[in-house]
Amino acid sequence: MTTARLRAWWAHRQGLDGTLRGASAAEVLERTGWARSVGGSAPYLGLFARAGLRRAAVDADVARLNIHELPSARGCTYVLPEADFALGLAVGAGAPEGELAAAEKHLGVTRAEIGRLCEVVLGVLGTEPLDPAKLRAAAGDAVRSLGDAGKKRGVTTTLPLALGWLQARGEIRRVPVDGRLDRQRYGYVRWAPRTPPSDVDTELARRYFAWAGPASLKHFRWFSGRTAAAAKKAVESLELEPIEGTDLLLPGGLAAEFAAFTVPDKPSYALVAGIDGIHLLHRDLPRLLDPADAQRPAPGGKGTLGAEADPPCHLIVDRGRITGLWEFDADAGKIVYRFFGEEDEALREAVAATEAFVRDDLGDARGFSLDSPKSRAPRLAALRA
Incomplete structure (x- = not known):
């Protein structure tokens, strides 16, 4: 090699x-x-x-x-195929949890408050996209300013916390205002929650090593944001074969193709x-x-x-x-x-x-x-x- x-x-x-x-x-x-x-x-x-x-x-x-931009691995946005919508949302579900926990600790926000705001947002949204300004106006007093403390932490109101929570659950989705992926202007619409796979980490690892193998557990940890223990557990049931002399792993189903592969001239x-x-x-x-x-x-x-x-x-x-x-x-x-x-x-x-x-x-x-x-x-x- x-x-x-x-x-x-x-x-x-x-x-x-x-x-x-x-x-x-x-x-x-x-x-x-x-x-x-x-x-x-x-x-x-x-x-x-x-x-x-x-x-x-x-x-x-x-x-x-057929494809859509969703918060997924490490809470970051990726463009995913429809077949992976549920997995991507499940993989990224921890990010809004962390944001809400930080807001509770530093900004005096409660889960009950965000829960009530989520209900208001769902009641306001339909099939026609609403941008954040219109959504905030429609939600009225249910949206609260977080003052100077919020500005310092990059969260000026409680609305982004509710939107992040609802996106991670698949109850709403962002729609590009002009239909393009290279802009950051969005409206929001109602969506239908999806049932995630029974073993999210294993399913992510299965896809990852098919995309990126040969790759190491360290590489998978970077992509997934999982701990060393969680990454090791995620691959236990996968038939990954080590590449001799390296820490790289390859799905067993690709081993024969990899062995026969030569560098194009x-x-x-x-x-x-x-x-x-x-x-x-x-x-x-x-x-x-x-x-x-x-x-x-x-x-x-x-x-x-x-x-x-x-x-x-x-x-x-x-x-x-x-x-x-x-x-x-x-x-x-x-x-x-x-x-x-x-x-x-x-x-x-x-x-x-x-x-x-x-x-x-x-x-x-x-x-x-x-x-x-x-x-x-x-x-x-x-x-x-």
Whole structure:
């Protein structure tokens, strides 16, 4: 086993080798894992890189609830396929519990108060989305200001606590105001609670190792947010096989395919977001970098690329190896990139295709909700240097 073979296998399982062309958004997410969403372009970029899906097709699947953005692993928002809605909600259920416990301790909020507010919210909501301002007005005195203490903790009223609680239970859901995943403006509607699997952690582990294997228990702990003991228990009933000489585990059903897998001879370039699953499922950046590339300066930062927990820019990946970094210059409508090697025609074609997709379908390729052309300027300058 070599690093190059592991990387190429991960890229293959992630569908970054063209094997998922023509698949639906739900099929891609079921095969490669939930797509992290932070109000940026990552879900669109990931689905385009894997299956060639345009924004209109993805947005239509969102509208049909074939896929949906939900609070799930570690309480973070991901875009999930319909088959995983119940599991995702169950996995993320602990986050609103923790927020409510903190509000009880520091802000004088009681569970009874939030319970009453939840009843009011459910009574107000229907099938037409209400944004937070309209919802607060409709709820009236049931919503209470948390004053300066709340502002310091980032919770100005009791309404977000109730909304988080109801979302985790599947009783309400957020609807993007303009139907897009790369915005953070939402309305809320009533929804139907779903019955979670009987063993949530095991079902999450089963999916995770199919998406990310070979992976370690440490990697699974990062993704799931579970303790060492809980992670170990979650995999006990799974048929995971160790990779000799490593701490990595692979589902037994993939062992024969992995053993026969060889690194493709030809490059297979993909331009994806910095929080794409090829990185974020393990969150172990050096494994995707050659040693020489790990010593490169991080664009817009002070250290080296290999010292970063997460990439400072979007990624160019070839057979699982990070071979370059890129950002989108919204003013020029162009991708600015730095490639870690000698460019070829296949790379230029991949850049051109992604550039056209971002320009024509998205308008910009924001890394996260607060990313902007202005905040991106230092990274663009560093990539051009």
